[in-house]
Amino acid sequence: MGLREANIAQLDGGTFDVLIIGGGINGAVSAAALASRGARVAVIDRGDFADFTSMQSSNLVWGGFKYLENYEIKLVRDLCMSRNHLIKAYPANLKEIRFMAALDENSPFKPWFAGLGAAGYWLIGNGFTKAPRVLTPEKIAENEPIVRTDNLLGGIEYSDAYIVDNDSRFVFGFIRSALNSGATCANYVSFDSATREGDRWQVQLRDTDTGAEFSASAKVIINAAGPFVDPINDAHGIRTKHKIVFSKGIHLIVPRLSEHERVLAFFDDTQRLFYVIPMGTRSVIGTTDDRVGDPHTDVTNEDRDFLLDQINERLDLQTPLSPRDIIATRSGVRPLVVEADNTTSDDTDWTSLSRKHAMEVDAGQSWITVFGGKLTDCVNIGNEVSTLVKKLGVPLTKDKKSWYGEPPKATREEYFRQARLMGLDRLTTRASFETLSTRLWRRYGLRAFAMLEALRDDPSMADDIIEDADYVRVELFYAAKTEMITKLDDFLRRRSKIALVLDYDEIRGADGIHEACELLFGDDAQRRYDEYFTEERRAQLQEYRKASAAYR
Numbered sequence: 001m002g003l004r005e006a007n008i009a010q011l012d013g014g015t016f017d018v019l020i021i022g023g024g025i026n027g028a029v030s031a032a033a034l035a036s037r038g039a040r041v042a043v044i045d046r047g048d049f050a051d052f053t054s055m056q057s058s059n060l061v062w063g064g065f066k067y068l069e070n071y072e073i074k075l076v077r078d079l080c081m082s083r084n085h086l087i088k089a090y091p092a093n094l095k096e097i098r099f100m101a102a103l104d105e106n107s108p109f110k111p112w113f114a115g116l117g118a119a120g121y122w123l124i125g126n127g128f129t130k131a132p133r134v135l136t137p138e139k140i141a142e143n144e145p146i147v148r149t150d151n152l153l154g155g156i157e158y159s160d161a162y163i164v165d166n167d168s169r170f171v172f173g174f175i176r177s178a179l180n181s182g183a184t185c186a187n188y189v190s191f192d193s194a195t196r197e198g199d200r201w202q203v204q205l206r207d208t209d210t211g212a213e214f215s216a217s218a219k220v221i222i223n224a225a226g227p228f229v230d231p232i233n234d235a236h237g238i239r240t241k242h243k244i245v246f247s248k249g250i251h252l253i254v255p256r257l258s259e260h261e262r263v264l265a266f267f268d269d270t271q272r273l274f275y276v277i278p279m280g281t282r283s284v285i286g287t288t289d290d291r292v293g294d295p296h297t298d299v300t301n302e303d304r305d306f307l308l309d310q311i312n313e314r315l316d317l318q319t320p321l322s323p324r325d326i327i328a329t330r331s332g333v334r335p336l337v338v339e340a341d342n343t344t345s346d347d348t349d350w351t352s353l354s355r356k357h358a359m360e361v362d363a364g365q366s367w368i369t370v371f372g373g374k375l376t377d378c379v380n381i382g383n384e385v386s387t388l389v390k391k392l393g394v395p396l397t398k399d400k401k402s403w404y405g406e407p408p409k410a411t412r413e414e415y416f417r418q419a420r421l422m423g424l425d426r427l428t429t430r431a432s433f434e435t436l437s438t439r440l441w442r443r444y445g446l447r448a449f450a451m452l453e454a455l456r457d458d459p460s461m462a463d464d465i466i467e468d469a470d471y472v473r474v475e476l477f478y479a480a481k482t483e484m485i486t487k488l489d490d491f492l493r494r495r496s497k498i499a500l501v502l503d504y505d506e507i508r509g510a511d512g513i514h515e516a517c518e519l520l521f522g523d524d525a526q527r528r529y530d531e532y533f534t535e536e537r538r539a540q541l542q543e544y545r546k547a548s549a550a551y552r
């Protein structure tokens with residue numbers, strides 16, 4: 001029986017202290033925090049873990065410099081503290097990164113004023129990162145020759161952090177942590193309905209992959225369904241003081257634009273900040289911030305051309321970017337929290353809505369709702385949920401803070417000692433300029449020790465499976481057993497970022513793709529392959545190729 005099947009067997013007829021709806025960042029941290037403190041926890045997602053909002057972020061762990069524009073000092077302070085805490089807890093997975101913001105006549109702030117703001121931001125963050133500085137156009141040209149400086153007044157440089165792999169893999173780390181503490185976790189399981197019987201919830205669940213229906217019982221329900229919290233609350237008679245509205249944001253992934261590991265920031269024509277963020281051999285351009293009513297979104301031609309126009313105007317590229325350069329796209333909605341009686345109109349300044357989270361408890365019904373939030377806020381969410389669950393009468397042991405973060409320094413040093421003796425610190429991959437030992441440690445932590453053992457027994461385990469994808473054979477063996485990969489997209493887009501750095505044709509044409517499917521899905525390999533490589537998916541790529549002729 002595979003890992004998912006074993007967890008579904010535990011869910012079926014299971015009795016839990018807490019059942020969590022949604023395996024995005026909020027559900028995943030809630031599960032990890034509660035399970036580490038002895039609660040019997042189940043967390044389910046009707047898709048894959050993190051397959052909705054939590055795989056569409058900018059991959060940044062930040063204090064929210066731009067929220068200072070709306071004087072949200074407390075939110076910025078809280079986020080800066082979370083950022084600092086996460087940088088310390090995840091030295092291999094989260095890295096401090098410099099942001100270089102270029103300012104021209106149309107930018108809302110002059111460089112000296114932005115510099116003051118950056119100094120304030122740095123102080124609000126306890127001066128934890130490298131200090132900010134004001135830059136002249138000449139300095140910007142020297143640091144980043146691709147930035148057009150003829151119209152610049154200057155710029156600023158300051159620090160925040162980014163997730164080295166990707167957001168959805170970061171979320172899966174919390175699911176793994178919850179599994180390690182004995183939680184029951186299953187992707188592709190939908191919460192269909194729940195009825196209150198006595199002081200417990202009887203929950204109807206459905207396997208969205210096979211269609212099988214089953215039920216479980218829980219004392220407390222946590223609604224962490226992100227953009228979908230309101231309809232689930234409404235269907236169960238849960239009244240709240242808050243509700244969610246949606247702000248759409250998109251990203252375009254293109255070949256790497258700047259060789260430096262630095263985020264470039266610009267104000268677009270509507271005076272909103274947007275970024276060019278490094279992702280291995282690629283650059284991610286985004287994001288936008290538009291009001292929408294439907295949480296299901298896509299990158300429209302208008303969105304795409306807007307971002308391409310903005311970046312082409314601000315960079316001095318040998319050949320301007322066109323749709324043909326787009327390798328992949330991301331599109332999602334930020335679930336923003338407003339008061340339930342708030343009637344935001346079209347005139348509302350959408351970008352000024354707060355990005356803070358809110359939690360509400362219906363103590364009579366033992367139902368908790370998590371509204372909004374950010375990846376950056378994740379440890380706070382885990383802590384707050386634990387406090388509320390305890391108040392609802394679920395006994396929790398002392399928090400040893402073992403549910404997040406990487407293994408201690410001594411363990412890391414022992415891992416790298418062994419890897420060095422095996423020569424793994426000399427192996428670099430073409431795709432990311434880092435050693436295999438570094439990559440394995442970052443992705444798998446303690447589990448990387450078992451991979452060293454497998455590599456000792458069989459050196460072919462260190463072979464790349466898909467060219468330029470940064471995945472070696474041993475990783476697939478372990479992913480198949482321990483990462484609940486149910487569909488090919490789970491692997492290509494969420495546990496790894498292969499589908500973000502290689503386009504459809506490159507992945508389909510890769511020598512190792514069939515071997516990858518066999519390792520991951522065994523007898524089901526061909527079905528999972530066919531399910532992924534659809535005409536619809538390919539059509540998107542062709543559309544970009546065609547659009548290039550019309551663009552400009």
Ligand SMILES: Cc1cc2nc3c(=O)[nH]c(=O)nc-3n(C[C@H](O)[C@H](O)[C@H](O)COP(=O)(O)OP(=O)(O)OC[C@H]3O[C@@H](n4cnc5c(N)ncnc54)[C@H](O)[C@@H]3O)c2cc1C
Pocket residue numbers: 021022023024025026027044045046047048049050051052053054055056057058059060061062189190191192224225226227228247248249250287331332333334335372373374375376377
């Ligand atoms: C464009 C963009 C950029 C962003 N950039 C950043 C950033 O750089 N840094 C940062 O910190 N934050 C960022 N954010 C914000 C952050 O990504 C989100 O706040 C966060 O991912 C929301 O997580 P969530 O768990 O609340 O929701 P989700 O990730 O959407 O998770 C909810 C889950 O519930 C599941 N679900 C719904 N209904 C059911 C059901 N009936 N049964 C079972 N499961 C169900 C869904 O499938 C989904 O997976 C960004 C967001 C966007 C859109």
